[in-house]
Amino acid sequence: MEFDLSWLLIGVPLVFGLGWLASKLDARQWKREQRDAPRAYFKGLNLLLNEQQDKAIDAFIEAVQADPDTSELHFALGNLFRRRGEYERAVRVHQHLLSRGDLPKAERDRAQYALAQDFFKAGLFDRAESAYEALKGTAFDHDAALALLSLYERSREWAKAARISEQLEEAGTASFAGRIANYWCELALEAHAHQDETAARRWLDQARDRAPQSARAYVLLGQMLAHQGDQAGAQAIYGELLKANPDAFNLVARDYAQAAQAIGTTGQALALLEAQYRRHPSMALLQAIALLEPAPEAQRKRLAEHLRVEPALSAATQLLQQSQSRQQPLNEDEAQLVGTALQRAVRPLQRYRCAACGFESQHYFWQCPGCLSWDSYPPRHVEEL
Structure with missing residues (x-):
């Protein structure tokens, strides 16, 4: 049986034509998907700018379904969930990103940071701490350290907060001496609550050495010594505070006068208080002087x-x-x-206060210049409300 070459002449163009048609259909479908995904994205962005967050979420979900491989859409959706307080959904979005094997390292670190923020906002401090610590050595190292500092302050883990502060200071971020001194003062209060006066004194001495102009350590140490009956020691500490931070001496002026009365150094204390009052008049100093000269x-x-x-x-x-x-x-x-x-x-x-936003003015407004509400000013001054 001889092969008819006419079929070959017919079949080759036919196969070529079907292939060309299929490629056109695939290209058209791909273009349609690429066109629909940005349209849904921009729709969500427009809704978000108009503060229609519920509809924006729906639009972003539609965009993610149309283009599941685009990480930016996932980040937008996850951040929107977090802003809405839907932390569980935000966690799922960012965990899904982290589970992708094709995600570049930079995007993976970004997803890890977003996940840590989700945990932090949700109050899951243990999980947030682990997530932030996983970012050491990445581009988010500094931001993660600052977030950990905030986390430790909220959870009142003062020793960890002091350690992170020292690391940030060594990295050249800024001076954290004042904050570290306050953390050590908190540790001193904890030690005092457990009746460990030796540890409390050690923390307060460290705080004064770390930040000599920070008033809190002087105030706490003076009060601790006065409570223990060492009025002379308390007066000496208050005198050190006067030299280190004269403005803050107002906080202990009355305590200084009482200590002087207890140990019989009224004349010396009165002269010091009057000299300080002449330099920086204040009611706190005046009341302390009245205590010594009634x-x-x-x-x-x-x-x-x-x-x-x-x-x-x-x-x-x-x-x-x-x-x-x-x-x-x-x-x-x-x-x-x-x-x-x-x-x-x-x-x-003698001002009028807007009942809607609290904007105050000496003039009565029919429309509040702060929130643009009409008739929101009660026709009475603040002192009459």
Whole structure:
């Protein structure tokens, strides 16, 4: 049987034509999918910008289904779930990314960081800690360290927070001396709660050495010594605080005066307090001075002088109380000083406050300039609400 070459002439073009048609159909389908995926993505982005998060999630899910290999869509969807507080769904999205074997290392590290954020926001601190620690040596090393620092502060793991702070400081991020000193103060309080005064003292000494101008260690150590009955030691520590951080001395001025009374160094303490008051007048110093020199006439004179320098409401109140208790009315000068202090104190209260957003103004607005709400201002000043 002879082979008919005419069939070959017919068959070859036919096969070629069918192949060409199939390739065109596949290309058209691929283009349609590529066109639909960006369209769904941009639709989700538009909805997100319009704060329609529920519809945006649906659009991103549609985009992910159309193009499951695009990691950016997964990141967008996972981050949106996290912002919505749907942490379990965010975790699933980022874990799915990590399970992909074809994911580049940079994208894998990014997914690991996103997963750690999911755990952190969900309050799963143990899992978040492990996820952040897995990022050491990656491009997210620094961000992970800062996140771990925040995590340890929230979970009150002060020793770990101090260690991370020291690592960040060694890496040249910034000076963490003040924060480290506060962490050690927290450890001192924990030791004090367990009646381990030796450990508490050691932590406070370390804190003072680490951050000499940080006031907290001085305050805690002085209070601890006073509680133990060592008033002389407490007074000495408060004196060190005055040299290291004069402004912070206001926090312990009264304690300093009480310690001086207990050990009989009233004259020396009074001279120190008066000198500090002349440099930096404050009500805390004035009250400490009054504790050491309680003569009513001297107190009244000091309050009037303080009102000339600083028209504080607390000083005006004390002057009025003294006048009433001794049944001696204010003289013209004192009355004027008290009036000035009252005017200053009442000024912030003579404002209108928006009930919708809290925006305050001296003028009454029919439409709030803060939130643009209409008729949201009560027709009363803040002091009358």
